[in-house]
Amino acid sequence: METLIVNVLLTLMMLAVVVLARTRNLFAVIVLSGLYSFLMATAMVALDAVDVAMTEAAVGAGISTVLLLGALHLCRSEEAKPAHKPWLPLAVTASAGLLLVYGTWDLPAFSDPEAPIHKHVAPRYLADGPRETGVPNVVTAVLASYRGFDTLGETTVVFTAGAGIIALLRRRRRTTADKEAP
Amino acid sequence: MTRDMVLRVVAKLLIPFILLFALYVQFHGDFGPGGGFQAGVILAAAMVFYAIVFGLDNARKVLPDRLVETMVAAGVLLYLGVGVAGPLLGGNFLDYFVLAADPVAGQHRGIFWIELGVAITVCGVMLKVYYLFAGRGPEDD
Known part of the structure; x- marks a missing residue:
């Protein structure tokens, strides 16, 4: 049943992407990408990754859509016709995609408990995590305690991205103010 | 700011629950799914919702730019x-x-x-990006 739900969701996502690529109206594109994110979030719920689903629904479908709509407000709502035929980029993308699919043949089967990634440190986290950290949610224990350095790095990345955007968009406003000043 | 009565009433009804859910995700993250990143994003989403319905200026009164910028660094x-x-x-x-x-x-x-800390930084960055995007008109280029 779960496989069926996930497969239906993935098919819908594929459909959404095809329509997305063919649509020229940017408003429709933004709404479709929000729809794609919601489908993704639902697939994540079906795969029992509720944390990721929450993030995807809030960031991917919520805030990104709002930001893209804000960007659409600043430009024309129809995508311009491409200047040349997209055959070469299409060929490069298709061959890269095929290579990636070829690469997945060597991966262990989906949710295989014998996969190497489940044999390394995961058993120790599962066995000792609740006792060592006193946190019943192993995801939080790994994220915040065992992998505290990684999470610090992630937070720093978010901070850096925010600082970069502030620097970029603010300077622009000041130059217009400078232009008007003299 | 939208004049649509339905949107305004629905926003007023929903936003407290979104904020409460964000707090739940934050402080219940030890026991259930969730954590700082999710809580920060949900908090920011609630504020963006408020800003869309009631206008950017009102949102800036609730969470001023200076406070949001402080949040960006304070979390880290x-x-x-x-x-x-x-x-x-x-x-x-x-x-x-x-x-x-x-x-x-x-x-x-x-x-x-x-x-x-994670929640404060994530919420600050998301809100700041929204403020910067929404505060620009087509004439600002």
């Missing part, structure tokens, strides 16, 4: 502060065991504060 600093508290108390960097007399209680305390 809080996280680093918890990390530095380890060596100061005789442990390693990001060592939570020394934060309390009982090692497990120390872990709990450390995780609580760093999750709070």
Whole structure:
């Protein structure tokens, strides 16, 4: 049943992407990408990754859509016709995609408990995590305690991205103010 | 600011629950799904919703730019502060065991504060990006 739900969701996502690529109206594109994110979030719920689903629904479908709509407000709502035929980029993308699919043949089967990634440190986290950290949610224990350095790095990345955007968009406003000043 | 009565009433009804859910995701992250990142994003989404329905200026009154910018840096600093508290108390960097007399209680305390730091930074960045995008008109180029 779960496989069926996930497969239906993935098919819908594929459909959404095809329509997305063919649509020229940017408003429709933004709404479709929000729809794609919601489908993704639902697939994540079906795969029992509720944390990721929450993030995807809030960031991917919520805030990104709002930001893209804000960007659409600043430009024309129809995508311009491409200047040349997209055959070469299409060929490069298709061959890269095929290579990636070829690469997945060597991966262990989906949710295989014998996969190497489940044999390394995961058993120790599962066995000792609740006792060592006193946190019943192993995801939080790994994220915040065992992998505290990684999470610090992630937070720093978010901070850096925010600082970069502030620097970029603010300077622009000041130059217009400078232009008007003299 | 929208004049649509339905949107305004629905927003007023929903936003308290979104905020409460964000707090739940933040502080219940030890026991159920969730954590700092999710809580920060949900909090920011609630504020963006408020800003869309009631206007950017009203949102800026609730959370001024200066406060949002402070949040961006304060979260990382809080996280680093918890990390530095380890060596100061005789442990390693990001060592939570020394934060309390009982090692497990120390872990709990450390995780609580760093999750709070993550939430503050994520919420600040998301809101700041929204403020910057929404504050620009087509004539600003």
